[in-house]
Amino acid sequence: MTGIRDVARxxxxxxxxxxxxLRGLRGVSETTRGRVLESAQRLGYVPSPSAAGLxxxxxxxxxxxxxxxxxxxxxxxxxxxxxxxxxxxxxxxxYNLAGDPSARHRVFETSLLMKRVDAVLVLSLKPxxxxxxxxxxxxxxxxxxxADLPGWATVRIDDEEAATTATRHLxxxxxxxxxxxxxxxxxxxxxxxxxxxxxxxxxxxxRAGLEQPPGLEEDGEFTAAGGQAAALRLLAxxxxxxxxxxxxxxxxxxALRAARExxxxxxxxxxxxxxxxxxxxxxxxxxxxxxxxxEQGRVAATQVLAALTDDDWTPEQVILPTELxxxxxxxxxxxxxx
Amino acid sequence: MTGIRDVARxxxxxxxxxxxxLRGLRGVSETTRGRVLESAQRLGYVPSPSAAGLxxxxxxxxxxxxxxxxxxxxxxxxxxxxxxxxxxxxxxxxYNLAGDPSARHRVFETSLLMKRVDAVLVLSLKPxxxxxxxxxxxxxxxxxxxADLPGWATVRIDDEEAATTATRHLxxxxxxxxxxxxxxxxxxxxxxxxxxxxxxxxxxxxRAGLEQPPGLEEDGEFTAAGGQAAALRLLAxxxxxxxxxxxxxxxxxxALRAARExxxxxxxxxxxxxxxxxxxxxxxxxxxxxxxxxEQGRVAATQVLAALTDDDWTPEQVILPTELxxxxxxxxxxxxxx
DNA sequence: GTGAAAGCGCTAACAC
DNA sequence: GTGTTAGCGCTTTCAC
Numbered sequence: 001m002t003g004i005r006d007v008a009r010x011x012x013x014x015x016x017x018x019x020x021x022l023r024g025l026r027g028v029s030e031t032t033r034g035r036v037l038e039s040a041q042r043l044g045y046v047p048s049p050s051a052a053g054l055x056x057x058x059x060x061x062x063x064x065x066x067x068x069x070x071x072x073x074x075x076x077x078x079x080x081x082x083x084x085x086x087x088x089x090x091x092x093x094x095y096n097l098a099g100d101p102s103a104r105h106r107v108f109e110t111s112l113l114m115k116r117v118d119a120v121l122v123l124s125l126k127p128x129x130x131x132x133x134x135x136x137x138x139x140x141x142x143x144x145x146x147a148d149l150p151g152w153a154t155v156r157i158d159d160e161e162a163a164t165t166a167t168r169h170l171x172x173x174x175x176x177x178x179x180x181x182x183x184x185x186x187x188x189x190x191x192x193x194x195x196x197x198x199x200x201x202x203x204x205x206x207r208a209g210l211e212q213p214p215g216l217e218e219d220g221e222f223t224a225a226g227g228q229a230a231a232l233r234l235l236a237x238x239x240x241x242x243x244x245x246x247x248x249x250x251x252x253x254x255a256l257r258a259a260r261e262x263x264x265x266x267x268x269x270x271x272x273x274x275x276x277x278x279x280x281x282x283x284x285x286x287x288x289x290x291x292x293x294x295e296q297g298r299v300a301a302t303q304v305l306a307a308l309t310d311d312d313w314t315p316e317q318v319i320l321p322t323e324l325x326x327x328x329x330x331x332x333x334x335x336x337x338x
Numbered sequence: 339m340t341g342i343r344d345v346a347r348x349x350x351x352x353x354x355x356x357x358x359x360l361r362g363l364r365g366v367s368e369t370t371r372g373r374v375l376e377s378a379q380r381l382g383y384v385p386s387p388s389a390a391g392l393x394x395x396x397x398x399x400x401x402x403x404x405x406x407x408x409x410x411x412x413x414x415x416x417x418x419x420x421x422x423x424x425x426x427x428x429x430x431x432x433y434n435l436a437g438d439p440s441a442r443h444r445v446f447e448t449s450l451l452m453k454r455v456d457a458v459l460v461l462s463l464k465p466x467x468x469x470x471x472x473x474x475x476x477x478x479x480x481x482x483x484x485a486d487l488p489g490w491a492t493v494r495i496d497d498e499e500a501a502t503t504a505t506r507h508l509x510x511x512x513x514x515x516x517x518x519x520x521x522x523x524x525x526x527x528x529x530x531x532x533x534x535x536x537x538x539x540x541x542x543x544x545r546a547g548l549e550q551p552p553g554l555e556e557d558g559e560f561t562a563a564g565g566q567a568a569a570l571r572l573l574a575x576x577x578x579x580x581x582x583x584x585x586x587x588x589x590x591x592x593a594l595r596a597a598r599e600x601x602x603x604x605x606x607x608x609x610x611x612x613x614x615x616x617x618x619x620x621x622x623x624x625x626x627x628x629x630x631x632x633e634q635g636r637v638a639a640t641q642v643l644a645a646l647t648d649d650d651w652t653p654e655q656v657i658l659p660t661e662l663x664x665x666x667x668x669x670x671x672x673x674x675x676x
Numbered sequence: 677g678t679g680a681a682a683g684c685g686c687t688a689a690c691a692c
Numbered sequence: 693g694t695g696t697t698a699g700c701g702c703t704t705t706c707a708c
């Protein structure tokens with residue numbers, strides 16, 4: 001296993017110079033650098049991250065904590081982050097919280113990340129005060145995607161605005177009985193989206209002067225199955241809503257299925273709009289409020305890397321734009337789309 | 339930053355004993371272990387993976403190389419692998435090949451993985467001879483998911499059988515013009531699935547004594563968009579097929595959309611069957627051949643960990659079962675499902 | 677622009 | 693059951 005000493009011996013230089021040359025530091029003559037690079041290449045030298053990490057205190061690794069990789073949204077954010085990390089020579093350590101209830105505690109409460117990574121990306125989780133405390137004790141840059149947490153570096157969309165856009169779209173079409181499918185607005189799973197989207201929905205109905213009969217807000221757990229169950233309850237009501245705003249495309253897709261099961265036509269009998277622009281949304285002809293998913297990952301990664309490099313870096317809150325994408329699951333009440 | 343020496347000093351023992359106690363090695367009295375654990379806890383000791391890695395030559399990290407995390411199939415395999423790795427205290431380093439054409443080369447051809455990870459999981463990629471050479475030179479356990487590579491540890495389904503199941507389902511329903519949507523069977527992207535599934539399709543038609551008019555096999559690139567384009571070509575033919583077997587659910591979903599665009603009813607005008615049982619398949623009512631995705635990840639991870647632990651380990655080829663899931667996109671030609 | 681030397685924080689071999 | 697002693701393979705002062 002050729003090490004840096006072998007290269008040093010080969011070019012008849014000290015390991016210090018070889019190390020500097022290999023890492024592209026200044027203070028090495030171009031001739032030397034050239035010879036070192038050639039030698040390293042020829043000898044098949046591969047640096048040891050453990051040794052470099054131990055000596056320098058930097059691991060060139062970033063932890064990405066994700067609730068559930070199998071959800072397209074998270075996978076897409078991870079992919080965006082991976083791209084920029086890889087570009088800059090950083091590795092991505094994946095912490096998937098799904099499937100193990102104790103995982104969240106292990107990752108956040110024990111400080112196992114401390115000597116393991118240079119920075120942390122947290123996706124769609126709003127750390128509790130205790131968890132925030134731990135995170136800051138890490139003494140490492142942290143960026144949170146999809147949550148609103150003043151004082152922390154965050155990347156997200158304006159969830160309330162997204163919900164407003166979706167709801168207003170339904171209002172503008174002439175709907176008056178508009179139901180909402182969302183998720184729990186409290187508990188450990190409260191990232192920002194559930195409450196902010198609910199708020200946007202309510203406010204928009206308010207502004208439109210629409211009454212909000214009780215029972216038109218259901219919990220769909222941000223999954224397709226949950227959305228289906230929620231929609232089944234909503235659509236079975238005597239005062240059936242003519243439109244449903246689901247706070248995520250996956251729940252909206254579940255709602256579409258519920259409608260079909262009940263023999264209801266979409267959009268003639270019920271309009272459905274979601275949020276995300278999930279990769280499958282277009283195959284369902286789903287009207288939705290698109291958000292830049294991949295881009296959020298890129299921005300978040302760029303952010304922590306900047307924090308690692310710049311001395312005078314301060315946490316920034318980035319808000320990315322959303323856009324209504326009208327497809328074929330929404331129309332005026334009782335009408336086919338024109 | 340408290341290190342192992344602080345703990346050693348605290349319990350008045352050597353760092354060697356503390357190290358042994360912390361790692362649960364035998365040869366430490368229970369009393370000592372107890373005191374060490376308590377002390378470590380109290381002092382907030384966190385081990386340094388870099389130091390441990392340097393000293394032991396083990397990183398307790400496994401690389402997972404995936405073509406594209408945003409594809410549900412890969413994300414699900416990753417999730418399965420992550421679960422068992424995490425259980426056993428291993429970290430997962432994600433290498434996503436999508437989005438960077440040079441990534442594959444960098445990961446396989448340079449030996450950057452060598453001192454970085456203890457083992458490697460490769461998903462749905464069939465390494466070229468050169469890449470295989472590099473991989474074995476790593477001197478680390480490697481398991482390949484979704485490819486058939488004698489001599490290597492692999493986990494997969496019987497792709498030819500899966501294709502046979504799907505095709506025979508269509509034959510049994512009475513279809514005679516059955517088209518196929520698959521992917522390139524050569525080039526760097528040739529994992530086993532494309533060619534094996536094509537073979538299964540052809541063989542089944544043969545056995546059924548069905549002629550295979552040319553032009554009924556199309557490339558859908560294993561994506562929904564590709565499947566849609568392929569189906570558009572197939573369904574525009576004068577001798578329109580009455581059924582389509584798509585080698586992945588994502589392509590099948592694209593085919594469903596193509597049918598809808600052309601005003602064709604599914605399954606009355608055209609039946610469609612896929613492979614995978616994608617999480618969205620049931621929302622499309624898609625008939626498919628289900629494979630245990632998550633489980634393949636678990637088995638693969640279990641395999642490399644076994645290789646790491648057992649001295650007398652030999653590469654094993656694991657084949658997991660598939661199962662036909664009949665939903666509503668297939669029927670007798672010209673008929674609604676009964 | 678380059679080198680010498682001192683670690684980084686652990687683990688492992690061997691001694692007792 | 694526990695301690696001593698060498699490193700693991702780099703990076704980083706501090707000299708020159």
